[in-house]
Amino acid sequence: xxxxxxxxxxxxxxxxxxxxxxxxxxxxxxxxxxxxxxxxxxxxxxxxxxxxxxxxxxxxxxxxxxxxxxxxxxxxxxxxxxxxxxxxxxxxxxxxxxxxxxxxxxxxxxxxxxxxxxxxxxxxxxxxxxxxxxxxxxxxxxxxxxxxxxxxxxxxxxxxxxxxxxxxxxxxxxxxxxxxxxxxxxxxxxxxxxxxxxxxxxxxxxxxxxxxxxxxxxxxxxxxxxxxxxxxxxxxxxxxxxxxxxxxxxxxxxxxxxxxxxxxxxxxxxxxxxxx
Numbered sequence: 505x506x507x508x509x510x511x512x513x514x515x516x517x518x519x520x521x522x523x524x525x526x527x528x529x530x531x532x533x534x535x536x537x538x539x540x541x542x543x544x545x546x547x548x549x550x551x552x553x554x555x556x557x558x559x560x561x562x563x564x565x566x567x568x569x570x571x572x573x574x575x576x577x578x579x580x581x582x583x584x585x586x587x588x589x590x591x592x593x594x595x596x597x598x599x600x601x602x603x604x605x606x607x608x609x610x611x612x613x614x615x616x617x618x619x620x621x622x623x624x625x626x627x628x629x630x631x632x633x634x635x636x637x638x639x640x641x642x643x644x645x646x647x648x649x650x651x652x653x654x655x656x657x658x659x660x661x662x663x664x665x666x667x668x669x670x671x672x673x674x675x676x677x678x679x680x681x682x683x684x685x686x687x688x689x690x691x692x693x694x695x696x697x698x699x700x701x702x703x704x705x706x707x708x709x710x711x712x713x714x715x716x717x718x719x720x721x722x723x724x725x726x727x728x729x730x731x732x733x734x735x736x737x738x739x740x741x742x743x744x745x746x747x748x749x750x751x752x753x754x755x756x757x758x759x760x761x762x763x764x765x766x767x768x769x770x771x772x773x774x775x776x777x778x779x780x
Contacts, residue, residue, distance in 0.1 A: 505693040505750075506764055507536040507684035508588075509700040516584075517591045519699060522764035523654065524595040532649045535599075535656045536687060537588060538680030539580030540566065546579045547572070557629060558621040565634065567622060568677040573633045573660070576677055577603075580658045589656050598653045605662040605675055607644035610683060612637050612661035612676045635676035637661060637683065640690035659683050681738050685745040696750045697767045698738055699758030704773030705731055705739055721746035721753075721775045739773075746775040 506523065508516045516537065526533050547554055552575060555567035568576065585601045592599035604610030612635035619628050645655045660675040661683070681698060688696040707714035707730055719727050724743035731739045738755055746753045753775040756767030766772075 505534050505536065505684055505688040505691065505696045507538075507681060507696070507698045508758060509538055509680075509698075516588055516758070518761060519758060519764050520588070520591045520595055520597070522762055523592060524597050525765065527597055527654060533654050534645055534649070534687065534691065534693070535588070535592075535654060536680065536684035537580070537584060537656070537658045539576065539584045539658060540680075542584045543572075543576040543579035546583060547575050550575065555622065557618075557632065559618065560620070566677065567629070568633045569631050570633060570673075573673065573675065573677055577660055577675065580660075585656060585658060592654060592656070599656050600648055600653045602644070602655055602657045604657065604659055604678070604683060607641065608662050608664075609641055609644050609657070610637060610659075610661040610678070610686065611639045611641075611664055612678050614663055614665065614676055633673075633676055635661060635663060635678055637678055637686045640686050642687070642690040645687070645691060657683075657687065679737060679741075681741045685741045685748075685750075688745055688750050689748045693750055695752045695754070695768065696742070696745050697754045697756055697764055698742060699756050699763050699767070700734070700738065701757075701759060702735065703757045703771075704755045705735060716773050717770075718774050718776055719743070721777050724775075742773075742775045746777050751777075 508519055523533050544554055556564050557567045558564050589599045589601045614635045617628050617630040648655050659678045659680055661678045663674050663676045666674040703712050703715050705716045721743040742753045754767040754772045756772035760766055
């Protein structure tokens with residue numbers, strides 16, 4: 505399982521040659537991607553303001569009302585996924601683009617109304633179309649893998665509780681890192697490699713040499729204070745996947761010339777289970 509961050513932009517293609525190498529040697533590969541950065545660019549083009557929620561604990565997240573969900577889906581499925589799929593096809597990889605909603609693969613439960621801060625004002629938000637993953641049906645990706653395809657999957661997830669005729673699309677925005685981790689666990693993947701635009705977890709955000717090379721997932725809480733913003737989510741997600749049984753979990757740098765193979769060779773931050 506290889507997760508390529510949407511923030512990598514054109515650098516996402518750097519992983520494609522590695523995916524081809526893995527496929528050529530007989531490995532089954534699933535690719536997951538996000539798309540928040542592309543959705544932000546698209547929102548700017550369309551003149552739609554970006555809006556965020558701040559929870560009482562200080563956690564900041566995207567405010568995904570119906571209009572924002574439209575932009576997010578278009579960014580991920582219309583802007584970001586096609587170039588990734590076609591680059592893999594160009595390299596001879598039989599890639600298939602999917603969303604979590606296809607075949608009811610990834611289902612989620614909508615986040616309940618919450619008292620949060622929006623645009624500097626505290627209020628109860630009832631129209632946020634974000635959710636938490638509740639189940640994964642691995643049948644579709646397993647079928648494609650068995651037939652020699654490489655699934656390229658991204659959010660959104662399917663909301664089975666969405667009411668017909670209510671104006672909802674039946675889709676929910678879910679975190680792409682958690683999306684990849686849940687899929688990795690459901691598919692009993694040997695590897696979960698999460699690539700982003702940083703070398704891994706750094707003790708000093710401005711010093712690449714301060715990389716934390718290995719973290720026992722049982723001791724994850726001791727390292728969370730080192731992480732900020734999105735890295736905290738990635739680190740927590742990686743630890744959860746490790747504890748759930750994925751044998752090899754790595755937070756790697758997607759900007760290098762061979763990022764997937766480098767991560768498999770020990771580059772980045774590796775989560776390990778049972779290390780003492």
